[in-house]
Amino acid sequence: MELSLPQQKELLRFARKAIADSCRQGLPPEAPADDLPALFYEPRATFVTLQKQGNLRGCIGSLQVRRPLIEDIIHNAFAAAFRDPRFHPVAEAELNEIDIEISILSPLSGMNISSEDDLLQQLIPGQDGLVIENAHYSATFLPQVWEQLPQPKQFLQHLKQKAGMPVNEWPDDMKCFRYSCFKFKEK
Secondary structure, three states: OOOHHHHHHHHHHHHHHHEEEEEEEEOOOOOOOOOOHHHHHHHHHHEEEEEEOOOEEEEEEEOOOOHHHHHHHHHHHHHHHOOOOOOOOOOOOHHHHHEEEEEOOOOOOOOOOOHHHHHHOOOOOOEEEEEEEEEEEEEOOOOOHHOOOOHHHHHHHHHHHHHOOOOOOOOOOOEEEEOEEEEEEOO
């Protein structure tokens, strides 16, 4: 999915407004009643990432399509600011220090892998977002994570840690899915 610069700015404005309004009112935001471009109502899965002074401050998203783009962004902006269990809720005093990034995901694509080594060979650094899951573990990394973890083995080890999985373990029933995303941020 590609969006024009004005459309990107409008979606970022809605995400920021959702966070700011929730800081002031203490309630989750509702979808806007504005007359918006038809593209904003297309069903999409998104992630909203918050950073403060270059450090992660919250990140929540949807891997599966559940609602229209505008609603998913507003929902995930609120969740990233107030429901990410790794962080305290965003305070109104922080709003000017928070930078927002939106990622619009492609559909998940199942990967046919026979082993962890096979997965490492198939990964495309800088491009692939990755989901690993089985009966006991589940986690994802957006493609942006390659910026901090550029080597496939390192990328996968950190993803396994995020899932709560021992780094040296690879269950037989592990399923892997890749995706790409269109991302944009403030400033």
